Amino acid sequence: MAETDQKTPLSPARRWAAAAVLLLANFMNLIDITIVNVALPSMKNELAAPPNLIEWIVAGYTFSFAILLLPAGRMGDLLGRRKLFVSGIALFTAASLVCGIAPGIGTLVSARIVQGVGAAIMTPQTLALVPRLFPPEQRGAAFGLFALTAGLASVAGPIVGGVLLTADIYGLGWRPIFLVNIPLGIAAFIAALMLVPKGEGNRKLGIDKVGIAIAAVATLALLFPLVEAPSIGWQVWMYPMVIAAPILGWVFIRWQRHQEERNAPQLLPMRLLRSGSFLSGSLLNAALFTAVPSYFFTMALYLQAGYGLTPLQSGLTTTPFPLGVLLASATTGWFGSRWVRWRVMGGGILIATGFAGQLWAIWTMGDTISWWRMAPWFFFGGFGLGNTVSPLFQVSLSAADSNDSGSASGAVQAIRQVGISFGIAIMGGIFFGMLGGAEPGDHEAYRGAMMSAIGYAMVIASVVILTPWFTPMKIERAKD
Structure with a gap:
């Protein structure tokens, strides 16, 4: 298949088609994290697995993914980002097949670890390829779409997982949650070879x-x-x-x-670590993601264990959030690279508004979940997230030159992954600590636990609002 040289200009249609491939791969990785949680009870029953091994279905993926993000990003700089991207897709897809046909828990855990390796190889290349595909004035819109895929995946995982489990396709139970990656992975692999421009990398950077x-x-x-x-x-x-x-x-x-x-050779060049833009953008992004995924983690527990909603019903309750992110992706395209500091602060205010409104909704709902009472605040939060993540990506990655964009992308996403894990531990700890020994269905106990967890999220939203006043928050001159 034809490959495009790194210096060949791309038509607008080709740019966005290539970006769609990157977004598909990114979405496939992100949704695979959330969709598995829904199916863990079914896996435990069918495979007769002990709790510690069931836990490693999630933990094994998380560890291999997080540990390899930074070196995989640097390897993209060395060997070529498209080469690493398609290799990661191939490995992720093959591992998904093994997960879907795994005869026992040992095979499943091993395949999940390999799946995390594939995700780590392909994920840093997605953001690193954006400066190659788009001129500076269009990168805001592209990064906004990456924020959209994150928002969609966080909500779509439980919905898709619930649908697949309920459908029980051909009596396969939980296995289709992995097998669905096969056609998506094959399509992404072929499309990447056709549409994503080839770059040879710079082997002089060394390992x-x-x-x-x-x-x-x-x-x-x-x-x-x-x-x-x-x-x-x-x-x-x-x-x-x-x-x-x-x-x-x-x-x-x-x-x-x-x-x-x-x-x-440096794994993470010191010029990035000295950059105020790289540090402020990546660390604030990580801080934000200590709150958002853990918010949906605790919200799922609140809705399902506290009020008896199914995973599908729980996911549908939160659908206004990705709708807000979707609308934000349009506004970030219009903003481009302008008013970055004010967009981060404004996004933080919207996120805080969403959390505060959710506190009010939970406090006033009583014993019945009201979708209409919660929906506006999910929407505000999603709209705020979409308007915050895009400029933070722009700020962080603008500090990298053409030799270091893979390393910068891997570092940003590795730091964010650490933030996610911190958030789950802290916010989950607050939630379960307040819950104590309450039984499922204890509305008052679950309401109090959820409100306490949202209190932590409000603190993080305040950090997002205030930080741009005190730290560098600007897009540096592109170094292509």
Whole structure:
């Protein structure tokens, strides 16, 4: 199939067609995280698996995905981003097939780990390819669509999972939640070869093997307790890992500085770590994502365990959120790269409004869930998220030059993944702590737990509103 050289200009139609392929792959990865949670009880029953192995269906994917994001982004810089992108799709799709036909829990967990590896290989390339596809004035619209896919995936996962489980296609039970990736993955693979421009990468950048090892150990030391704690509680052995994680992070930065001084390969170039735009954009994005996914995690528990809604009903209750993100994707295209600071602050205000409105709705609903009372606040939150994430992506990735966009993309998404895990641990801890030993269906207990969890989300929304006043929040000159 024909490949486009990196310097060949692309027509507008070709740009957006290629972007659609990237968005499909990104959506396929993101929805696979949320859709699995719905099916865990069915997997446990069919496979007769112990709770600790069932937990690893989620944890194994999370670890392999998060640990490899940064090195996979850098490998895209070295070897070519399209090459890594299609390789990741192929591996993710093959692993999905193995998940769907897995005869036992061991095979399923192993395939999920490999699936996470495939997702980690392809995901950093999606954002890194945006500067290659679009001129600076159109990148805001493209990044807005990535925010849309994140919003859609967070809500669509439970809905699609509920539909597939209820349909019980050919008596396959939970297996179609993985098998549905097969046609999508094949389509994305073929379309990527046809539409995504080829780039040879820059092999002169080299491979920082020591940096990869330090980053992997630091990420695992931080994520392992955060992912395990919500299910088994905080154990004594977790605390040394949490303490070691920032120390290893410091060692990693020192090593990168050492590599820079001797003009040796760097996994995460120091020029990015010195950039106020990269740090402010990526860290604020991570802070935001400590609240949003954990908000939907606790909301699902509130609606399903607290009020008896099915996964499908729970997912449909939250559908105004991705509708808000969808509308925001149109406005971010119009804004382009203008008024970044004010857009982040305004988005934070809308997110805070959505959380505050949800507090009011939960407080006043009593013993019956009212979709109409909750819907406007989901919509406000989604609209705010869409208007916040796009400029944060623009700010972060504008700091990278053409040799480092994969590394920057991998770092942004790795930091965000750590933020998600932090959020689940913290917000989930607040929720379960307030819930205590309450039985499912105890409306008052679940209402109080959900309101307490939203209180944490309100704090994060306040951070999003205030941070642009004190930190660099600008799009740097593109270095293509």
